Amino acid sequence: MTPERTREVFQMFNGKPTRRKSESGHHHRMVLNQLQNHPPRNSTQSPQRQPRLSESSAEFPNAPGSALRRNSTETHVFANRTHIHRDINVPACSNEDERVSTTRRNSLFVKRGSVTMEPIKKVDLEEVYTVNKQLGTGRFGFIKLAEHKQSKQRIAIKFFPRPQTKQADFVREYNYSFFLSPHQNIIDTYEGMFQSSDDTAFFFVQEFCPRASLREAVEATNQAGIGEANTKKVFAAVLSAIEFMHDENLVHRNLKAENILIFDANDYSKVKVTDFGLTRKVDTTVKYLEYVNNYHAAELCDTVVNEKLVVNKSTDIWALGIIFFYCMKGKFPWQKASIMCKPYWEWEQWLKRKNPALPKKFNPFSEKALKLFKKSLTPRFKDRWSAKDMRKCLAKEKLLKSVKRPDEDYYVMIDTATKSNRQSAASTSAGGENQEAGGPPQTEQGKRKSTLQQWISTTLTAMAEISEQVVSARDD
Ligand SMILES: Nc1ncnc2c1ncn2[C@@H]1O[C@H](COP(=O)(O)OP(=O)(O)OP(=O)(O)O)[C@@H](O)[C@H]1O
Numbered sequence: 001m002t003p004e005r006t007r008e009v010f011q012m013f014n015g016k017p018t019r020r021k022s023e024s025g026h027h028h029r030m031v032l033n034q035l036q037n038h039p040p041r042n043s044t045q046s047p048q049r050q051p052r053l054s055e056s057s058a059e060f061p062n063a064p065g066s067a068l069r070r071n072s073t074e075t076h077v078f079a080n081r082t083h084i085h086r087d088i089n090v091p092a093c094s095n096e097d098e099r100v101s102t103t104r105r106n107s108l109f110v111k112r113g114s115v116t117m118e119p120i121k122k123v124d125l126e127e128v129y130t131v132n133k134q135l136g137t138g139r140f141g142f143i144k145l146a147e148h149k150q151s152k153q154r155i156a157i158k159f160f161p162r163p164q165t166k167q168a169d170f171v172r173e174y175n176y177s178f179f180l181s182p183h184q185n186i187i188d189t190y191e192g193m194f195q196s197s198d199d200t201a202f203f204f205v206q207e208f209c210p211r212a213s214l215r216e217a218v219e220a221t222n223q224a225g226i227g228e229a230n231t232k233k234v235f236a237a238v239l240s241a242i243e244f245m246h247d248e249n250l251v252h253r254n255l256k257a258e259n260i261l262i263f264d265a266n267d268y269s270k271v272k273v274t275d276f277g278l279t280r281k282v283d284t285t286v287k288y289l290e291y292v293n294n295y296h297a298a299e300l301c302d303t304v305v306n307e308k309l310v311v312n313k314s315t316d317i318w319a320l321g322i323i324f325f326y327c328m329k330g331k332f333p334w335q336k337a338s339i340m341c342k343p344y345w346e347w348e349q350w351l352k353r354k355n356p357a358l359p360k361k362f363n364p365f366s367e368k369a370l371k372l373f374k375k376s377l378t379p380r381f382k383d384r385w386s387a388k389d390m391r392k393c394l395a396k397e398k399l400l401k402s403v404k405r406p407d408e409d410y411y412v413m414i415d416t417a418t419k420s421n422r423q424s425a426a427s428t429s430a431g432g433e434n435q436e437a438g439g440p441p442q443t444e445q446g447k448r449k450s451t452l453q454q455w456i457s458t459t460l461t462a463m464a465e466i467s468e469q470v471v472s473a474r475d476d
Contacts, residue, residue, distance in 0.1 A: 120167070124197040131157065136213075136258070139291075140165065140173075140277050141201075145208060155190070156209070160202040162195070169277070170202040176250070176276040177204070185241040187261065187274040209272070211265060214327070215257035223330035228399050230268045231327040234260065235320075237271035239391040242320065245279070246313050246387050253278035253311065255319035256295045257326055284311045295319040298337040298344075298379040314381040320390060321376025328369075328399065333361060333377070351378060368397035 125131060129146040136143045141160040148155055160170045170193070177189035188207040195202045211217075214234060218226055226234070238260055245252055254275055263270035280286060288303045297318035303309060318337075325333045334343040347362075349355040351374065362370060372393050375385040385393075 120193045120195050122197050123194045154208045156206045157203050162201055173277045174204045176279045183241055183244050185237040185272050187272045209261040209263055211262050213258045214260040214262060217262050218330055221330050225328045225330035232394055233268040234271050235394045238273055239387050241273040242316055243387040249282045250279055251282060251311050251313050252316050255316055257323055280311045282311055286311055292336055294332045295322045301336050301338045314384040317376050317384045321373055364400055366398050366401050369399040
C-alpha cells in the first residue's frame with residue numbers, strides 16, 4: 001500500500017488526519033518511557049526488542065546462552081535472531097523492520113479494526129509449526145502450544161475459528177495485543193496476522209507461558225490462597241500493566257485469574273496479563289453480553305442482555321478487588337455481585353452502614369486492606385480507586401491483621417501479671433511515693449481497679465507456678 005493510500009485509510013476510519021510517522025513514533029516512545037522500570041529507549045530501538053533479547057536466550061536452544069556472550073556479541077546475536085524472528089513473525093531489528101513495526105503499531109488507530117494495513121497472510125500450519133496440546137479455551141477461541149519448526153522455539157498460537165469470528169474482532173484483538181506487548185507485564189504478541197490455509201481459523205502467535213495461570217496457582221493451594229507476599233508480587237506486576245493500559249485510555253474488561261499468567265515455578269517474579277479480546281477505549285459504547293462471572297462489577301450484574309454500556313476503567317478496578325480477595329483467601333467473595341446473592345448482599349449492607357457487622361470472611365484483613373476493598377468493590381463506581389491508588393496501597397501496607405498464636409493469650413497474661421507484681425512491689429517499698437511526689441491522686445474507681453489487677457496478677461502468678469510444677473513433675 002502506498003503511503004498516500006495508507007493515509008487515506010487512516011483518515012477514513014479516524015475521521016481526522018493521521019499522525020505523521022515521526023509524531024506517532026514520538027508518541028509511542030513517550031508511552032514506552034512511562035512504563036515502569038523501562039529506561040527511555042533511543043529512537044533506533046524497537047520497543048519489543050529489548051525485553052525479548054534478554055528473555056529469549058533461555059527459550060532459544062540454539063541461541064548463545066551466557067550473558068557474557070550475549071553482551072559481547074550483541075550484534076551477532078541480533079543477526080541470528082533477526083533471521084529466526086522474521087520467520088516466526090517476531091519484530092526484527094533492522095531499520096527497515098523497525099519502520100514496518102512502527103507502521104503496524106499505527107494500525108491501532110484504525111477505529112473499528114475492520115480494515116488492516118497489512119493483509120492477513122495464509123499459512124500452511126503444518127508446514128511452519130508442529131501444533132501440540134491445547135493450553136486453554138475461551139469463549140472466542142482456543143490456545144495451542146506449538147513449536148516453530150525452523151527455530152525450534154516453543155510458542156502459543158491463539159486460534160479464532162471461522163466463520164464464527166468476525167474479521168474485525170480478530171484484527172482488533174491482534175492490534176491491542178501487539179500494541180501493548182512492549183510492557184514487561186503484558187504477554188508478548190509477535191508480529192503478523194494469519195489464517196490457516198484451509199480457511200478454518202484466524203490466528204496470531206504469542207510467547208508461551210510454561211507454567212500456569214493465576215487461577216491454577218491459587219487452586220493448587222487448596223483454598224489457602226497464595227499468601228500476602230506473593231499476592232503483593234502478583235499485584236505489582238498486574239497493576240503496572242493495568243496502569244499502563246488505563247494511561248492509554250484502554251480498559252481490559254476481562255481481568256480474571258485465568259488471564260494472568262505466571263511464568264516462573266515458585267516465586268511469582270514474572271507475571272503477565274493476557275487476553276485483550278474485550279479491550280476497548282474508555283467511553284466506547286458496547287453491548288452487554290449474556291454471561292456473568294465472579295469478577296463482574298455490580299453495575300454489570302444488573303444489566304440485561306444487549307443493553308448498551310459505556311466502557312469505564314472502574315470495571316477493571318472492581319475485577320482487581322475480586323482477584324485480590326481470591327489470591328489472599330483462595331476463594332471468591334461471592335458468585336455474583338447482586339443483592340440476590342447473600343454473601344454480596346451482606347457486604348453491601350456493611351458498606352452502606354445498614355449492618356455494623358463486617359462479613360466474617362473479611363475479618364482477617366487489616367484496616368488498609370479493607371479500605372482497598374471499600375474502594376474497589378463499591379457499587380458507586382465513581383468512588384472506586386484508580387490503578388495507581390491500588391498499587392500504592394498494596395505496595396506499602398500490611399494486608400492482614402497480625403495473627404495471634406493460640407497460646408499467646410496465656411503468655412500475655414503471665415507477662416502482665418509479672419509486670420504488675422513488680423510495679424506493686426515497687427510502690428509498696430516506696431511507701432506511696434507516687435502521691436507524695438505529686439503523682440495523680442487515685443480515685444475510688446482507680447483504687448478498685450488496681451486492687452482487682454493485683455488480685456488477678458497474684459492469681460495468674462500462682463497458676464503459672466502451679467503449671468510449671470506440674471510440667472517439671474511430669475518431666476521427672
Ligand atoms: N501464551 C500462553 N501460554 C500458555 N497458556 C496460555 C497462553 N495464553 C493463554 N493461555 C491459556 O489459555 C486460556 C485461554 O486463553 P485466552 O484467555 O486468551 O482465551 P479467550 O478465548 O480469549 O478466553 P476468554 O473466554 O477469557 O475470553 C488462558 O486462561 C490460559 O490458561
